[in-house]
Amino acid sequence: MATPQAVIDTSELDQLRIPLRTQLWRLVRKQPLGAAGAFIVIIMSLAAIFANVITSYNPVANDLASMLQSPEANHWMGTDEFGRDILTRVIYGARTALSIGLTAAFLGATGGLVLGVASAYFGGIFDLITQRIVDVLMAFPLIIMALAVVATLGPGAQNVIIAITIPFIPTCARVVRSSALAIREIPYVDAARALGFSHARIILRHMVPNVMAPYLIMLSTFVGQAILLEAVLSYLGMGVQDPTPAWGLMLKGGAEEFLESAPWVSIFPGLAISFAVFGFNLFGDAMRDVLDPKMRRD
Amino acid sequence: MKRFISRIAATTAVSLVFGVTGIGSALAVEKGGILNFVVAGETPSYDAHRETTYAAVHPYAPFYSVLIRVNPKNPQSPTDIVCDLCKGKWKVADEGKTYTFKIRDDVKFHDGTPLTAKDIVATFNKIIFPPEGVPSARKTFFKMVESVSAPDDYTVVFKLKFPSGAFLPAVAAPYNYVYSKKDLDTHGYNWHTDHINGTGPFIFVQHQPGAFVEGKKNPNYHHKGQPYLDGFKAIIAKKMSVRIQAIRGNRAAIEFRGFPPKARDDLVAALGDKVTVQESDWNCVLIATPNHKRKPFDDARVRRALSLGMDRWGGSAYLSRIAIVKTVGGVVFPNHPLAANKQELQQLAGYWPDLEKSRAEAKKLLAEAGASNLTVDYNNRDVDQPYKVVSTWLIDQWTKIGVTTKQTVRPTPAFYATLRKSHEYDVSIDFNCQSIVNPIADVSKYLCGAGNNYSQCEDPKLGEMYDNLLRTGDVKGQRAIIRQYERRALDEQAHEIITLWWYKINPHRSYVKGWKIAPSHYLNQQLDNVWLDKKLM
Numbered sequence: 001m002a003t004p005q006a007v008i009d010t011s012e013l014d015q016l017r018i019p020l021r022t023q024l025w026r027l028v029r030k031q032p033l034g035a036a037g038a039f040i041v042i043i044m045s046l047a048a049i050f051a052n053v054i055t056s057y058n059p060v061a062n063d064l065a066s067m068l069q070s071p072e073a074n075h076w077m078g079t080d081e082f083g084r085d086i087l088t089r090v091i092y093g094a095r096t097a098l099s100i101g102l103t104a105a106f107l108g109a110t111g112g113l114v115l116g117v118a119s120a121y122f123g124g125i126f127d128l129i130t131q132r133i134v135d136v137l138m139a140f141p142l143i144i145m146a147l148a149v150v151a152t153l154g155p156g157a158q159n160v161i162i163a164i165t166i167p168f169i170p171t172c173a174r175v176v177r178s179s180a181l182a183i184r185e186i187p188y189v190d191a192a193r194a195l196g197f198s199h200a201r202i203i204l205r206h207m208v209p210n211v212m213a214p215y216l217i218m219l220s221t222f223v224g225q226a227i228l229l230e231a232v233l234s235y236l237g238m239g240v241q242d243p244t245p246a247w248g249l250m251l252k253g254g255a256e257e258f259l260e261s262a263p264w265v266s267i268f269p270g271l272a273i274s275f276a277v278f279g280f281n282l283f284g285d286a287m288r289d290v291l292d293p294k295m296r297r298d
Numbered sequence: 299m300k301r302f303i304s305r306i307a308a309t310t311a312v313s314l315v316f317g318v319t320g321i322g323s324a325l326a327v328e329k330g331g332i333l334n335f336v337v338a339g340e341t342p343s344y345d346a347h348r349e350t351t352y353a354a355v356h357p358y359a360p361f362y363s364v365l366i367r368v369n370p371k372n373p374q375s376p377t378d379i380v381c382d383l384c385k386g387k388w389k390v391a392d393e394g395k396t397y398t399f400k401i402r403d404d405v406k407f408h409d410g411t412p413l414t415a416k417d418i419v420a421t422f423n424k425i426i427f428p429p430e431g432v433p434s435a436r437k438t439f440f441k442m443v444e445s446v447s448a449p450d451d452y453t454v455v456f457k458l459k460f461p462s463g464a465f466l467p468a469v470a471a472p473y474n475y476v477y478s479k480k481d482l483d484t485h486g487y488n489w490h491t492d493h494i495n496g497t498g499p500f501i502f503v504q505h506q507p508g509a510f511v512e513g514k515k516n517p518n519y520h521h522k523g524q525p526y527l528d529g530f531k532a533i534i535a536k537k538m539s540v541r542i543q544a545i546r547g548n549r550a551a552i553e554f555r556g557f558p559p560k561a562r563d564d565l566v567a568a569l570g571d572k573v574t575v576q577e578s579d580w581n582c583v584l585i586a587t588p589n590h591k592r593k594p595f596d597d598a599r600v601r602r603a604l605s606l607g608m609d610r611w612g613g614s615a616y617l618s619r620i621a622i623v624k625t626v627g628g629v630v631f632p633n634h635p636l637a638a639n640k641q642e643l644q645q646l647a648g649y650w651p652d653l654e655k656s657r658a659e660a661k662k663l664l665a666e667a668g669a670s671n672l673t674v675d676y677n678n679r680d681v682d683q684p685y686k687v688v689s690t691w692l693i694d695q696w697t698k699i700g701v702t703t704k705q706t707v708r709p710t711p712a713f714y715a716t717l718r719k720s721h722e723y724d725v726s727i728d729f730n731c732q733s734i735v736n737p738i739a740d741v742s743k744y745l746c747g748a749g750n751n752y753s754q755c756e757d758p759k760l761g762e763m764y765d766n767l768l769r770t771g772d773v774k775g776q777r778a779i780i781r782q783y784e785r786r787a788l789d790e791q792a793h794e795i796i797t798l799w800w801y802k803i804n805p806h807r808s809y810v811k812g813w814k815i816a817p818s819h820y821l822n823q824q825l826d827n828v829w830l831d832k833k834l835m
Contacts, residue, residue, distance in 0.1 A: 068620075261563065
């Protein structure tokens with residue numbers, strides 16, 4: 001006997017499916033600032049990836065005959081005191097900022113995720129000790145902590161990443177832990193335990209996916225903060241080293257001596273830092289609105 | 299723009315003329331007023347005998363006197379040395395091996411103790427023959443001194459092992475503050491690191507760390523009628539922008555170390571004739587020091603290649619627009635009779651007129667040494683002028699011969715610790731800054747084994763050349779030996795790699811009178827001849 005087959009007509013569903021372009025347009029209308037942030041992030045990422053295609057100038061080679069030229073056709077943002085094209089250095093600076101910012105933010109947020117979930121899951125004395133260490137680390141302002149780390153380890157891109165990562169870990173751990181505590185009490189976690197699943201499996205399969213929203217929000221916020229911190233450390237001479245193109249370093253080189261006679265030397269890297277941090281912050285806020293159920297409007 | 303350039307030119311020209319001819323000093327001196335000046339750094343201690351930084355001089359030299367000094371009215375001359383605590387002219391006997399100084403009998407320390415020859419003997423014994431564990435930064439300058447004694451209360455006698463033209467400039471160094479024997483005997487040799495008791499034109503009032511140092515007029519100063527000021531305040535401002543703005547806003551009248559050309563241009567553009575600019579070649583040279591204990595920098599070919607890769611002549615033209623460096627030179631202060639002229643310089647590796655040939659030779663040497671893809675671990679100091687600016691240029695120059703540089707910029711204490719103690723670098727920036735232009739002493743920097751040579755090189759032949767130099771009396775002979783020494787140190791062995799000599803630019807408020815620029819930022823800082831023209835304030 002033939003089993004009757006359920007015939008589903010998907011044409012109606014197809015009609016209900018909203019095209020991607022429309023979805024994006026709705027998102028832009030709902031989150032205009034977030035969209036602006038995303039636009040900046042995308043532009044910055046493209047600039048960082050395709051830096052050597054976008055500009056033909058070498059970001060580190062001196063051209064002393066062209067030193068301190070004001071913005072003009074050949075050098076849209078002018079040149080610095082060594083004749084280097086500022087636009088080129090700003091574009092390559094995006095590469096430095098993003099590579100350090102994304103790495104530090106990812107490592108910091110992920111470290112915080114692991115620590116926060118583990119702290120909530122195991123509870124007891126482990127949670128107590130972990131949270132007191134987190135308290136101590138969070139007592140230091142971000143910049144002070146980063147300065148202390150880089151002062152101990154020395155300057156350089158690698159050490160800057162470590163210096164920025166360390167203060168991010170407790171911040172993310174604290175936020176993630178609060179979400180994970182609620183999840184720990186949900187019956188399916190008890191059920192998994194009763195079935196004899198390992199701690200690692202319970203944490204990774206059942207708890208971590210449920211705290212991804214705060215994790216992603218923290219991650220996006222951290223990128224902006226990391227870019228700013230990298231710029232601050234470089235400005236203070238404790239970050240990446242010359243002649244590497246880095247916005248903070250460019251600001252340091254030009255701001256003091258040439259603010260009056262050649263303001264473009266400091267204005268453009270300053271603007272780049274502002275836009276990047278602004279963009280990532282807007283993007284992070286929008287992500288929070290989208291991912292956090294409490295913040296959703298509908 | 300033309301108007302602006304001519305304005306700077308006029309201001310500088312006027313000041314240079316005034317500086318050279320001394321016309322400024324012919325004006326009627328006005329007494330009174332407080333001189334505010336800015337200083338970038340703070341000294342680790344007040345004891346200038348052990349310190350090498352100008353920060354131990356600018357705020358503190360006014361509290362002290364020295365036995366002899368460069369003539370404050372003519373500080374550009376390295377030979378115009380006059381008495382400060384001595385009187386008349388010193389006597390030279392025993393074929394240049396005995397110097398006798400008569401000491402003034404009207405000098406009192408600020409605590410009221412009269413100064414005698416015993417104080418001067420105690421001071422120079424501390425400087426020349428310090429006890430074990432007591433640092434003395436310039437004791438090697440006195441290698442020729444056998445003894446210092448006081449046959450009576452107002453006579454000091456220096457006995458030398460051999461006659462030397464380097465002796466008087468060494469004694470006249472501005473760091474040789476005369477201390478009271480009573481203080482040294484009572485409190486020990488470390489007391490002056492944090493206490494001040496001198497015989498200088500100003501009496502110490504207070505030091506607020508990180509903020510300022512204050513002094514007031516010494517009414518019993520031995521140069522009668524001086525000082526002209528009622529006091530001074532040395533304002534400590536680490537950031538150059540703050541120091542420039544302090545002068546611009548008239549919170550300070552002068553900075554004695556030196557500003558880069560752009561700062562001068564900005565101040566002149568903003569203040570016009572309210573600012574006067576004094577400029578001079580500077581007895582400071584910026585050096586790249588290879589670490590001879592690290593491979594492949596133990597190979598003279600590699601060191602020579604690094605020197606050959608640099609376009610000093612071209613660099614001078616451009617860097618002098620943005621940095622406090624200018625003059626291309628060898629081991630001796632440029633334009634000194636003992637210095638190499640341009641033709642002689644152009645015989646040395648790295649100074650050749652044909653840059654392409656020079657760089658081709660550099661690449662060839664690197665290839666021969668098996669270091670074609672050389673990466674240099676470069677130690678730099680976190681001070682813009684001139685260290686970081688010149689290093690950025692230097693790193694770019696080396697890329698042109700295929701050398702990659704990994705730079706580490708360190709704060710001053712860490713930089714010195716790396717340069718002097720840990721030696722964890724392939725090449726480090728270094729400098730040779732001296733006070734009185736005294737080539738025979740100044741070139742000792744390039745001696746392997748000299749206290750201030752950090753290259754860890756070994757070269758007995760260079761040492762022999764220097765010993766011959768010390769014992770040679772006539773200028774022609776000295777000049778010939780220095781040329782050989784220079785060729786060995788900078789070319790054949792390239793123990794050190796000279797970049798450019800510094801150039802001193804001092805824009806200051808025009809109401810500051812009586813101060814004349816010297817070829818060193820250590821010189822002429824007692825401020826006893828400085829006065830303020832109140833009409834211009």
